Amino acid sequence: MSPKATIAIHGGAGTLSRNNISPAQEAAYHEALAAILRAGQQVLAEGGTALDAVSVAVDLLEDCPLFNAGHGAVFTSAETHELDAAVMDGATLKAGAIACVSHIKRPLRAARAVMEHSEHVLLVGAGAEAFAKGLGLEMVSPDYFSTVARREQLHRAQASSVTVLDHDGAADSAAPLDESRKFGTVGAVALDTHGNLAAATSTGGMTNKRPGRVGDSPLIGAGTYADNRTAAVSCTGTGEMFIRAATAYELCARMAYGGQSLEAAAEAAVMQSLSAIAGRGGLIAVDAQGHVSLPFNTEGMYRGQMRVGDAEPQTAIFR
Numbered sequence: 001m002s003p004k005a006t007i008a009i010h011g012g013a014g015t016l017s018r019n020n021i022s023p024a025q026e027a028a029y030h031e032a033l034a035a036i037l038r039a040g041q042q043v044l045a046e047g048g049t050a051l052d053a054v055s056v057a058v059d060l061l062e063d064c065p066l067f068n069a070g071h072g073a074v075f076t077s078a079e080t081h082e083l084d085a086a087v088m089d090g091a092t093l094k095a096g097a098i099a100c101v102s103h104i105k106r107p108l109r110a111a112r113a114v115m116e117h118s119e120h121v122l123l124v125g126a127g128a129e130a131f132a133k134g135l136g137l138e139m140v141s142p143d144y145f146s147t148v149a150r151r152e153q154l155h156r157a158q159a160s161s162v163t164v165l166d167h168d169g170a171a172d173s174a175a176p177l178d179e180s181r182k183f184g185t186v187g188a189v190a191l192d193t194h195g196n197l198a199a200a201t202s203t204g205g206m207t208n209k210r211p212g213r214v215g216d217s218p219l220i221g222a223g224t225y226a227d228n229r230t231a232a233v234s235c236t237g238t239g240e241m242f243i244r245a246a247t248a249y250e251l252c253a254r255m256a257y258g259g260q261s262l263e264a265a266a267e268a269a270v271m272q273s274l275s276a277i278a279g280r281g282g283l284i285a286v287d288a289q290g291h292v293s294l295p296f297n298t299e300g301m302y303r304g305q306m307r308v309g310d311a312e313p314q315t316a317i318f319r
């Protein structure tokens with residue numbers, strides 16, 4: 001069994017700022033990340049595929065209300081939920097995604113169903129929901145995704161939109177994110193013992209987003225990408241900039257055509273290209289040799305990694 005098989009996960013780059021997070025909150029995030037890493041690592045340790053490992057990890061991240069995906073997703077400006085998700089298989093370059101859905105309990109499973117059971121890559125809205133329902137995926141009332149904390153977050157964002165926008169335009173890209181504008185996608189990338197890579201991303205998007213808005217997460221090459229020849233990548237941050245920079249694909253292109261290492265490609269994609277257009281956030285990436293890179297230009301990013309054979313997962317929030 002290859003000792004390099006590994007999984008990395010993120011719970012978004014819009015963390016609570018260091019000054020506002022209580023020790024109990026911090027511990028809760030570390031515990032959740034560690035438990036999810038153990039579950040994903042277990043899949044790999046048993047010889048499971050990278051695709052299955054990232055699917056299990058994102059299922060659990062979606063279920064956890066601490067993170068902005070599935071239950072606990074953020075609200076749109078119309079006080080509704082619109083979820084996006086994508087998955088990509090690095091061995092075949094097959095991909096599946098869904099966007100703007102509000103009744104599919106597990107958005108990532110629906111994205112995987114698009115990949116495995118349709119000839120398409122991206123389905124949106126009512127069509128995506130009908131497709132998922134037709135395959136017997138669990139459907140829920142949109143209320144399922146709501147939490148009190150996220151509703152309060154929306155109301156704060158709406159009450160202070162001018163301030164939030166000013167803050168958002170700040171030149172200092174390392175400034176803590178405004179808590180009311182906080183974003184927080186979840187994602188996972190993995191290399192399995194067979195040498196295959198996979199990436200998955202799932203999100204409620206950004207608080208107070210306009211209904212109908214689609215972010216980078218479900219767009220292959222923007223927020224999600226995997227290719228066995230280079231890397232598996234899952235992004236989190238201000239989605240519009242990740243779309244404009246094609247961040248996930250840029251990282252892979254730097255490796256493929258520029259001969260860069262995973263570390264150099266990941267750092268450049270986030271710290272140079274994304275930062276140059278005031279994009280904020282980060283990504284997680286793993287290459288076919290099992291190197292892992294987790295760069296971000298925000299104050300923090302909920303993140304962690306675990307290799308097959310590791311006794312304990314490594315988790316972190318701040319720099």
Ligand code: ASP
Binds near residue numbers: 183205214235238281
């Ligand atoms: N990138 C996501 C989006 O723009 C948000 C996030 O990462 O939290 O929809």
